[in-house]
Amino acid sequence: MSETITKSIVIEVMRYRPEQESEPVWERFTVPYTDDMSVLQGLQAIKDDQDGSLSFRWSCRMAICGSCGMMINGKPMLSCQTFLRDFAPGPIRVEALAHLPIERDLVVSVEPFVKKLESVKPYIIPKEPRALAQGEYLQTPEELERIEQYSSCINCMLCYAACPQFGIDPEFTGPGVLALLHRYNADSRDGGQAERMEVLNAQDGVWSCTAVGYCSEVCPKGVDPARAVNQNKMNSATDYFKRFLLPGSKRGGKP
Amino acid sequence: MDSYKTDVLIIGAGGAGLRAAIAVAQADPGARVALLSKVYPMRSHTVAAEGGAAAVTQAHDSLEAHFHDTVAGGDWLCEQDVVEYFVGQAHEELVQMEHWGCPWSRRPDGHVNVRAFGGMKIERTWFAADKTGFHMLHTLFQTSIQFPQIERLDEHFCVDLIVHDGRVQGAVAIEIASGEFKLIQAKAVIIATGGAGRVFRENTNGGIVTGDGMALAYRHGVPLRDMEFVQYHPTCMPGTGLLFTEACRGEGGFLLNKDGYRYLQDYGLGPATPEPRNKAMELGPRDRLSQAYWHEKQKGRTVQGPHGHVVHLDLRHLGEKKLRERLPQIYELAVEYLGVDPAKEPIPVLPAVHYTMGGIMADGKTAAPLPGLYSAGECSSVGIHGANRLGSNSLTELLVFGKLAGTEAAAFARKHGHGDAAAIGALAEEVRGHALSLVTRPSGGERIATLRKEMAQCMEDGCGIYRSADTMRAACAKLAELKARYQHLHLDDHSRAWNTEWLLAIELGYLLDVAQAIAHSALQREESRGSHQRLDGFAERDDARFLKHSLAYYAGAEAPRIAYGDVKITSSPPGTRAYGAAGEKADAEARHV
Numbered sequence: 001m002s003e004t005i006t007k008s009i010v011i012e013v014m015r016y017r018p019e020q021e022s023e024p025v026w027e028r029f030t031v032p033y034t035d036d037m038s039v040l041q042g043l044q045a046i047k048d049d050q051d052g053s054l055s056f057r058w059s060c061r062m063a064i065c066g067s068c069g070m071m072i073n074g075k076p077m078l079s080c081q082t083f084l085r086d087f088a089p090g091p092i093r094v095e096a097l098a099h100l101p102i103e104r105d106l107v108v109s110v111e112p113f114v115k116k117l118e119s120v121k122p123y124i125i126p127k128e129p130r131a132l133a134q135g136e137y138l139q140t141p142e143e144l145e146r147i148e149q150y151s152s153c154i155n156c157m158l159c160y161a162a163c164p165q166f167g168i169d170p171e172f173t174g175p176g177v178l179a180l181l182h183r184y185n186a187d188s189r190d191g192g193q194a195e196r197m198e199v200l201n202a203q204d205g206v207w208s209c210t211a212v213g214y215c216s217e218v219c220p221k222g223v224d225p226a227r228a229v230n231q232n233k234m235n236s237a238t239d240y241f242k243r244f245l246l247p248g249s250k251r252g253g254k255p
Numbered sequence: 256m257d258s259y260k261t262d263v264l265i266i267g268a269g270g271a272g273l274r275a276a277i278a279v280a281q282a283d284p285g286a287r288v289a290l291l292s293k294v295y296p297m298r299s300h301t302v303a304a305e306g307g308a309a310a311v312t313q314a315h316d317s318l319e320a321h322f323h324d325t326v327a328g329g330d331w332l333c334e335q336d337v338v339e340y341f342v343g344q345a346h347e348e349l350v351q352m353e354h355w356g357c358p359w360s361r362r363p364d365g366h367v368n369v370r371a372f373g374g375m376k377i378e379r380t381w382f383a384a385d386k387t388g389f390h391m392l393h394t395l396f397q398t399s400i401q402f403p404q405i406e407r408l409d410e411h412f413c414v415d416l417i418v419h420d421g422r423v424q425g426a427v428a429i430e431i432a433s434g435e436f437k438l439i440q441a442k443a444v445i446i447a448t449g450g451a452g453r454v455f456r457e458n459t460n461g462g463i464v465t466g467d468g469m470a471l472a473y474r475h476g477v478p479l480r481d482m483e484f485v486q487y488h489p490t491c492m493p494g495t496g497l498l499f500t501e502a503c504r505g506e507g508g509f510l511l512n513k514d515g516y517r518y519l520q521d522y523g524l525g526p527a528t529p530e531p532r533n534k535a536m537e538l539g540p541r542d543r544l545s546q547a548y549w550h551e552k553q554k555g556r557t558v559q560g561p562h563g564h565v566v567h568l569d570l571r572h573l574g575e576k577k578l579r580e581r582l583p584q585i586y587e588l589a590v591e592y593l594g595v596d597p598a599k600e601p602i603p604v605l606p607a608v609h610y611t612m613g614g615i616m617a618d619g620k621t622a623a624p625l626p627g628l629y630s631a632g633e634c635s636s637v638g639i640h641g642a643n644r645l646g647s648n649s650l651t652e653l654l655v656f657g658k659l660a661g662t663e664a665a666a667f668a669r670k671h672g673h674g675d676a677a678a679i680g681a682l683a684e685e686v687r688g689h690a691l692s693l694v695t696r697p698s699g700g701e702r703i704a705t706l707r708k709e710m711a712q713c714m715e716d717g718c719g720i721y722r723s724a725d726t727m728r729a730a731c732a733k734l735a736e737l738k739a740r741y742q743h744l745h746l747d748d749h750s751r752a753w754n755t756e757w758l759l760a761i762e763l764g765y766l767l768d769v770a771q772a773i774a775h776s777a778l779q780r781e782e783s784r785g786s787h788q789r790l791d792g793f794a795e796r797d798d799a800r801f802l803k804h805s806l807a808y809y810a811g812a813e814a815p816r817i818a819y820g821d822v823k824i825t826s827s828p829p830g831t832r833a834y835g836a837a838g839e840k841a842d843a844e845a846r847h848v
Contacts, residue, residue: 019750036494036561036592048704052756053748057298059461062497062588064389065298081591103432104753110295114409122397124356136353138365144358151358151390155297180397187356 008032009084011042013054014095016102024102028091033084039094040068040079043106056106063220066154069161070106071095076161076218097161099170113157116173120181120199125192143188150183150228152221159215159225171204175215175225178206182228185235197239206232256427256687257437258680261289261406262668263661264425264441266413266468268292269299270388271632271653271660272447273395278661280402286665289439291408291428293463293758296396300449300461301653304388305500305584307380308352308650310345312369316377318342323827325648328374328540329612329641330785330796331829332481332804332822337619337638339825341648341655348654349381357394358383360581370581371505372647374540374834376533376842380647385500385584388650411437412758413467414690416444417682418475422626424674426471427686431758434751436690438683440676442668443627445660446472446615447653450633454770455608455718456711457563459491459498468634470765472615473772477623478806478818480636481613482769483777484786486644487720488609489544492592494562496607499585501646503568504537506581510544511567511601512556518566522547524835535835542643542786543834545606549720560603567601574598606720610649612640612786613776616806621660627667631660636804638823642785694750694757699743703759706737706744707766713737714770718777723791727778731814734771738812741767772807772815779817780805798829 008030016024029046037045040058047054056079057067063081070079073093084092100108130137159175166172173181181200185193200206209229216226263279265272268290279288292299311321321342326333349367353359359367360382372380383390399405411428417438418424425440451466452458473479489510490499504510507530512518517536520527524539524547531538548566551557557564570578570585575598578586582597589595589602614636621629621637631637632653639652710733717730741764748756782797783789803819810816833841 017750018752047756048702051747052703052759053750053754055753055755057294059294059298059300059463060303061461061495062303062592064386064584065300065302065461067294067298107753110409114295117397118400121401123401124354124398126354130354132347132350132354136350136359136367139361140365141361141363143365144361147358151393152386154302154389155295155393184356189354189356 007088009042009088010091011046012091012093013105015105017053017104035085037084038080039072039082039084039092042084043079043094055104064154066156069097069156069158071098071161076158078156078158078220081220097157099161099163099167100157110157112170113155113160113177116177117155117180120173120177121192121196122180122184124184124187124190125195127189127191137189139188146186147183149223150179150186153179153223154221156220158218158220162214162218164212164214165208165210169204169208172208173199173205175229178232179223179225179228182232193235197236200232200236201239206236256683257435258440258683259289259437260440260673262286262441263443263445263664264289264291264439265445265447266291266426267299267447267449267632267634268296268407269447269449269632269653270301270392270395270650271657272445273399274654274657275445275447275631275661275664276405277395277399277402278658279665280404282662282665283669284404286404286668288405289408289441290405291411291413291426291439293410293412293431295409296407297393298463299392300464301388301392303459303461303498304650305385305498306372306502306505307370307382307387307647308349308391309372309375309380309645309647310349310651311342312346312367312379312381313377316379320376321345321379324375325639325645326641326827327830327832328645329643330832331802331827332641332784334619334638334823335825335827336823340619341639341652344655345651348651348658352391352394352654355394355398357390360384370502371531371533371538372645373501373504373538374534374645375647378533380505382502385502385582391650408439412761413471414761415686416471416475417679418625419674419679419682422671423628424679427683429690431753434754436687438680440673440679442671442673443629443664445664446628446630446634447632447657447660448634450611451766451769452608452611454711454714454766454773455485456715457491457496458608459488459496465762465766466769467762467765468630469615470768472623472625472628472630473768473807473809475625476809477625477628478616478808479613479769479772480616480804480806480820481776482611482772482807483780483805484612484642485608485718485773486541486610486612486786487545487606488541489548489606490568490604491607492588493560493565493603493605495592497588497592498609499568499588499602499604500582501541503570503582503585505531506577507531507573508537509569510537511569512551513558514556518551518556519544519547522550523833523837526836534838539834540643540645545720546788548606558603563605565603565605568604569601570597571599571601610644612642612644620663621656622663627671629660629664631656642787690761693744693760694746694754698745700745701740701743702745703756703763706740707763710734710737710767710770714774718774721788721790722777723789724778727774730774731771731778734767734774735814738767768809775815775817776805776807802829
């Protein structure tokens with residue numbers, strides 16, 4: 001029923017098996033493909049038919065679960081949303097996301113990212129408490145619009161692989177998490193700006209960003225972390241101004 | 256082996272598991288919760304739900320109407336007392352999500368907006384564009400971070416439950432990064448591992464949706480209930496099965512056959528009106544729409560494409576602006592994966608397996624027949640979906656019953672202590688030996704992928720939209736063969752750290768057990784009801800014989816034993832399921848009785 005496969009492409013994969021190799025090595029696979037096959041499907045074909053030991057994360061296949069980010073010809077991309085046809089005749093070079101510790105093959109450590117995410121209090125700290133019986137908070141479509149793109153981050157970490165500053169300083173909070181921080185700060189229901197200011201102002205917070213903007217370019221969901229970081233630089237500067245130049249004014253909070 | 260004690264262990268950290276974890280933390284702030292998942296929470300398959308979550312919201316709507324839509328939609332195989340509870344709790348749970356920050360789409364006045372959905376008489380589906388599951392999952396995950404008593408075991412793969420002294424007392428898991436085993440001793444366990452759509456070939460599900468929790472409970476004697484009821488979603492991407500949400504039709508999309516004709520009017524769903532009409536045409540229930548596709552295909556009125564026969568989902572008349580605002584993800588999927596601009600061309604679609612209505616048998620309070628065990632979400636059969644689920648009931652389900660499972664499990668944990676550590680440790684060592692044997696034993700000749708593909712094909716052939724005894728028998732026989740061949744699996748990878756081939760092998764074992772429960776439950780139900788439709792002389796619903804839940808009991812290498820249980824009827828005796836004009840007439844008559 002499906003298209004007859006007549007074409008093939010070479011996929012070069014960076015392998016690293018900690019029980020077998022001390023350094024990553026390249027391995028070549030020739031994969032039959034059709035025009036509708038993603039890079040992820042190419043890797044699945046390798047695992048199914050050629051080498052079951054190739055390890056990579058994936059799940060949804062539709063660019064929403066954020067599992068399958070990797071470097072494809074040197075650029076951070078979601079492998080489920082990237083198609084083999086666009087690299088014909090190949091070869092395609094696939095390797096683990098840059099700047100992140102490799103656990104095995106294409107699998108990087110997510111834990112440092114999650115720790116950063118947890119550190120920014122990514123939840124509503126209500127401005128005005130409201131009982132469930134009072135129903136929902138009112139939020140206009142315009143107010144929603146202010147947080148919508150920043151709430152679209154799928155935590156795929158492509159922006160971390162793109163960020164030169166994160167490459168130099170792994171302690172840098174980084175684009176995705178700063179965008180998430182901004183998502184809550186900018187929410188009309190939230191009153192937690194002051195509590196989050198500590199992370200923003202810290203040495204590895206917003207001021208580490210050197211405004212390269214590659215993070216926004218590689219984001220597969222149209223989130224603009226660079227813009228969020230910039231907005232937060234303003235917030236951080238305002239906070240500094242209030243604390244040190246206007247003694248007596250309330251620390252942080254919304255103007 | 257490392258061992259670890261907690262009060263409540265939750266297996267699965269998707270929507271239901273996260274909601275349960277928060278409920279335990281709130282019910283009993285002193286309790287410890289272990290939240291274990293084979294992926295990071297935000298990767299869970301809740302993330303892929305698109306359309307929305309149902310709750311009675313508008314003044315002219317009523318709990319009775321939501322109840323009736325759900326029970327009739329489920330072809331009267333629902334537990335009606337549980338549906339009553341569900342519709343009653345739904346709204347508060349969605350408001351709770353709003354308070355936690357879920358970015359629900361809004362009306363100009365700032366109130367939450369609702370959209371129409373299939374089989375729902377009045378618009379009551381809350382939505383966050385067409386990424387509702389994504390936003391709910393991230394909101395729940397991020398909210399859970401403020402509860403330090405929730406200790407997450409991310410990327411831990413559960414290999415078995417520990418049952419000792421007549422109750423469940425924990426589980427054994429592999430820490431994926433190291434390949435090391437861990438025993439988590441618990442006073443109560445909640446399974447929230449999602450569905451099992453990957454037993455079928457063409458499906459909308461993520462790779463992780465492999466029925467793990469269902470198989471774990473089943474192997475310990477807990478029956479899987481109503482497993483023959485598998486939902487085909489009518490509008491999916493050919494080749495991959497990726498989902499085009501029902502909200503496409505809720506917003507006014509049409510389904511067209513090869514002649515550009517809105518064929519649903521030929522299947523008791525008409526009349527075809529230009530504006531969407533609730534419970535009619537494209538807003539009929541999923542089982543009916545997928546069945547209509549099948550008939551169109553038989554009549555030669557579908558279009559042959561590279562990945563099978565398709566019909567067309569036509570969104571052109573909605574215009575690009577509305578599509579970008581209400582259905583941005585659908586827009587992106589069509590353009591990027593199919594090269595189709597839905598504002599200019601219709602999208603080719605076909606039905607694919609989407610949802611398992613059945614699951615781990617649970618009473619109305621989520622408890623399994625095994626003391627200490629609870630379940631919530633798609634893995635669970637708490638009884639609200641019957642023979643066919645209505646779109647947007649499942650996202651609400653995971654909140655309502657995730658919360659209930661959390662409070663119930665916390666109450667159970669308060670009344671029970673940890674069992675004998677030595678005995679439990681010995682059981683855990685047995686589990687470890689068994690799981691480890693898959694990588695340490697000499698390899699046989701069977702590749703995992705070959706078995707998995709044969710399984711998925713035989714389920715599609717045998718237990719698809721329409722079924723007959725011979726095709727179902729063939730599927731049952733094939734599954735028995737595959738289970739025998741499973742004993743001779745070949746693994747390329749014999750290492751421990753991040754050995755995903757090992758995990759795939761264990762998942763394949765789960766899939767095969769769940770597939771057997773589905774196929775045998777289907778074969779023995781000699782009637783047609785909801786998503787279970789037969790061609791071999793059992794084309795009608797048979798309430799006299801089959802107004803019953805099926806209960807599949809695990810029997811090791813043998814075929815499962817199928818028993819039956821009663822269905823709870825409170826206020827709605829089985830009636831005729833009617834949609835379109837016939838449905839409106841039936842509703843009008845019912846009001847005059």
